[in-house]
Amino acid sequence: EAGVTQSPTHLIKTRGQQVTLRCSPISGHTSVYWYQQALGLGLQFLLWYDEGEERNRGNFPPRFSGRQFPNYSSELNVNALELEDSALYLCASLPLGPTGELFFGEGSRLTVL
Amino acid sequence: KQEVTQIPAALSVPEGENLVLNCSFTDSAIYNLQWFRQDPGKGLTSLLLIQSSQREQTSGRLNASLDKSSGRSTLYIAASQPGDSATYLCAVGRGTASKLTFGTGTRLQVTL
Numbered sequence: 001e002a003g004v005t006q007s008p009t010h011l012i013k014t015r016g017q018q019v020t021l022r023c024s025p026i027s028g029h030t031s032v033y034w035y036q037q038a039l040g041l042g043l044q045f046l047l048w049y050d051e052g053e054e055r056n057r058g059n060f061p062p063r064f065s066g067r068q069f070p071n072y073s074s075e076l077n078v079n080a081l082e083l084e085d086s087a088l089y090l091c092a093s094l095p096l097g098p099t100g101e102l103f104f105g106e107g108s109r110l111t112v113l
Numbered sequence: 114k115q116e117v118t119q120i121p122a123a124l125s126v127p128e129g130e131n132l133v134l135n136c137s138f139t140d141s142a143i144y145n146l147q148w149f150r151q152d153p154g155k156g157l158t159s160l161l162l163i164q165s166s167q168r169e170q171t172s173g174r175l176n177a178s179l180d181k182s183s184g185r186s187t188l189y190i191a192a193s194q195p196g197d198s199a200t201y202l203c204a205v206g207r208g209t210a211s212k213l214t215f216g217t218g219t220r221l222q223v224t225l
Contacts, residue, residue, distance in 0.1 A: 004156075031210055043202070043215040056212060090156055099164070100145045100209045104157040 002026065004105035006091050012111045013081050021076040021108045025093030031055075032074040033094070033102065034066060038087040046089075049074055078110075086112045115140045117205055119216035126193055127224050134188040134219045136203035141181050144209065148177050148188050149202045151218070157202065161188070193223045 005024045013019050025032050034046040045058040049068035057064075063079040072093075078085055088109050092102040116139045126132050136146070145164050149157040161170045161177040163186070169178040176189040186203055200220045204213035 006156075033212060035215075042217045043204075045212040045214075048210075048212055050210065055210075058212070088154070092157075094210055098209050099162060100206050100211070101147060101159060101162045102204075102213060103159060104149070106156040109154065 004091055004093050004103055006089075006105040006108050008108055009106065010109045010111075012113060014113050015081055015083060017081050017112075018077065018079045019081060019110060021078075021089050021091075021110070023074045023076070023091030023093075023105060025072050025074070025091075026095070026103055029093035029095050029103070030072050031094035032068055032072065033092040034074070034076050035090045035092065036060075036087045037090060037107075038084070043090065047076065081112045083112050086110060115143075115205060115207070115214045117203060117214050117216035119201075119203060119219050121219060122217065123220040123222075125222045125224060128193060128195060130193050130223075131189070131191050132193055132221070134190070134201050134203075134221070136186040136188070136216055138184045138186075138205050138214075141184050143181060143205045143207060144211065145206045146177075146179055146186050147204050147206070147213065148175075148186075149204065151200045151202060153200075160201075190221075193221075195223050195225060198222050 031050040035043045048056040066076040088107045090107045092104045148160040163179045174191040200218045204215045
């Protein structure tokens, strides 16, 4: 069974540009979470999508947004990139059921110059 | 607001040693606690999940315990190996589908 897949794995952008990151959850998982891991900082919760709806968002500006598609895959969009947006962006999916166990992908490494 | 702390921040041990990583959290109203491993520049690999009603979970050489009332969890690694070198993260959740709050991690190096 395939795990959580993310694309692209690495990308470089310049300040002011826009970026879209993609995530495919494990088959059968309906919830997708996005986290940011900036250098020297811990994992910060960004967004949570379930059944196509945004359920919760972390303390990030509105230029961070996303969506979830009917097949439960998700996109994270970041507009007007700033240098401090350079980070590893991790996607996780959650299966139905009571365990609450998250499964993470390998991440997308974004560098903003 | 839940805060999760991991001590020590870094640890270096010789191969073969048993070791304990610590995780503490400020709000004991948790639903579960998950331990992860992260290799440099990589994603997170789930190691163990403990539900709030459980005291411990074991997987191979790993054993995680949970004391919810005191806000603490430990990850015990037996007979450490160089391949265990990684950053270990603990995270707590408040519900079945709530976001996880992560600790800052313990960077482990196991030397030959």
